[in-house]
Amino acid sequence: MNPMLNIAIRAIRMGGKIIAQNYDSKDIRNELNSLNKIYYLRKIRKRIFSSIYSIIHQSYPQHSIHDIYSKKISTIQNNQWLVNSLSGTMNFIKKIPHFCLSILIKEKNQMYMSVIYDPIKNDLFTAIKGQGAQLNGFRTRCCTYDNDFDKIIAFYFRQRSQYNTNLYVLLIQQLIRETTSFRHTGCSILDLAYLSSGKINIYIGFNEKLLNINFAELQIRESGALMTDFIGGHDYIKSQVILIGQANILKYFLKKTRTVYKKINSSKK
Incomplete structure (x- = not known):
């Protein structure tokens, strides 16, 4: 397996554990008001990014690792990791199990690798430029069904x-x-x-x-x-x-x- 993909998977699974723990441990639908929910989500995202950052940085200290929710802009262009620590926040708040976290890796400002992880269903979607897309290690293709129905x-x-x-x-x-x-x-x-x-x-x-x-x-x-x-x-x-x-x-x-x-x-x- 691609060594960079190995690190991305390890990092995103660690972030997924944090999401899953918070999803199960607290019912924020009723316990928190709107402002507190925003603060709570920011806190979770910060923890997720910190855990992902530490794993990536340990193996690739020379690479740029960027949190998309941060206002800081990276200046390194050759190797860049973009981290979306939680997408589908309203679903997360409402206890609807359809949300994910994702990592996009760019080389020389070109998309090279993508990892998307659903921590509730434990579904891992990966793609490497020129090497196809996979779900949980199996090659995937988009639906070619062209019937007019269903x-x-x-x-x-x-x-x-x-x-x-x-x-x-x-x-x-x-x-x-x-x-x-x-x-x-x-x-x-x-x-x-x-x-x-x-x-x-x-x-x-x-x-x-x-x-x-x-x-x-x-x-x-x-x-x-x-x-x-x-x-x-x-x-x-x-x-x-x-x-x-x-x-x-x-x-x-x-x-x-x-x-x-x-x-x-x-x-x-």
């Missing part, structure tokens, strides 16, 4: 743009007539890891955080999935709407998203 769609939606909100509503209205299943899970990084392992068919994000996509991008690409905007182009960063899935499934959904896109733009004129 597709599972994972959505991410933040109401930051009225235009994208209208796109979202029109698309839901069109898809709800079909035999598709919708998922709004509250943890987009874990959803994207599920897509890379064939558990869901397509991911549709509205006003998605680019950082979430970055942490799972290697899993997406190494599993054979593609990323487009609503018209099949690559302008998803600017438009803030993104479709992710295998080519045949994307082709099917792009027919619908292009129709919605044209409809909403014609109504503006």
Whole structure:
């Protein structure tokens, strides 16, 4: 096994233990108010990052290790470890077992390795550039099922743009007539890891955080999935709407998203 991957797995599992202990030990839904919950989450994230940092730094003291929740910006570019200590915080607070922590390793500012860990289900998703994606040590591929029925769609939606909100509503209205299943899970990084392992068919994000996509991008690409905007182009960063899935499934959904896109733009004129 890749020695850097070994260290990443050891570090992320240690962080996962801290999450699992806090998830089981305290019911913060009712015991803490809003401000205390924020403080509590920051404290957990700090502990997780500290444990991950110590393991990585011990083996790679010359590498830069960056907490994405910290305001400090790393100056070392050759070898960089980015740590997301807890994604899906609302699920964690509400005792919904769908959250994760993740590590992204960059070499010369290029994505080289990604590790995503679900500490409750003990699922470990890994990907190395040019070497494929894995779930718990077994090679994974995105879903190639291209039937018109029984597709599972994972959505991410933040109401930051009225235009994208209208796109979202029109698309839901069109898809709800079909035999598709919708998922709004509250943890987009874990959803994207599920897509890379064939558990869901397509991911549709509205006003998605680019950082979430970055942490799972290697899993997406190494599993054979593609990323487009609503018209099949690559302008998803600017438009803030993104479709992710295998080519045949994307082709099917792009027919619908292009129709919605044209409809909403014609109504503006």
